[in-house]
Amino acid sequence: MRLYHFLRALLAWLVPRLVRFRPEGLENIPAKGPFIIAANHIHALDPIMIAIIAPQHVSFMAKEEVMHSRLLGWFVKHVGSFPVKRGKADVQAIRQALGVLAAGNVLGIFPEGTRSKTGEVQAAFSGTALLAGRADVPIVPVALCGKYRFGSVFRVKVGKPMRIASAIAGRPTSEERAQGTEMIMQHITTLLAECRGRK
DSSP states (O other): OHHHHHHHHHHHHHHHHHSEEEEEOGGGSOSSOSEEEEEOOOSTTHHHHHHHHOSSOEEEEEEGGGGGSHHHHHHHHHTTOEEEOTTSOOHHHHHHHHHHHHTTOEEEEOTTSSOOSSSSOOOOOSHHHHHHHHHTOOEEEEEEEEOOSTTOEEEEEEOOOBOOOOSSTTOOOHHHHHHHHHHHHHHHHHHHHHHHHOO
16 A cells, blocks of 8 residues: 555654654554554544554554545545444444454554543444454554644553453354453553553
8 A cells, every 4th residue: 555655654754743742662563463453532633643653554444434525535445444334233344354354464443433522431342352353363452642732742652462362263252342342441541541641
């Protein structure tokens, strides 16, 4: 994806000139895929921050409504991301996500499914745990912390990779998905608290 890598390089140069960008824990990002990056969601620009810190190409699951915009839909498609119907069992999106991981690539997900208006972590959908269990890949938890304002401090804290246990290989039960989802969000919540504690 030449467009993706061009934009990533451009934004990696531009963002630190707009905000005081403070990434932490980058050593926790695996050298290669497949794996899932799971982060809290506070702004429409969050995927940019994830793309900047990850050396690999990250394919994001984007809300279906994005595709209703001709320009934004074209952009999402041409950087290797794909739509998902939120709150539903979107079989096509699950297949595409598993295809990304099966190819040895990186998948970016915001488990909450929508942006938090308060900045606090919200209840999450179980799709991330489902995909991690089905593909048997690690999840890298990430906390996004700060304001998208000129000159403000914006932190991205990366946690250590984790795995979702499954009693049935490749087929996590609903209970395992629920437990896995809770574990993912607990990790993100802890990272967010640490992120906010920095001066």
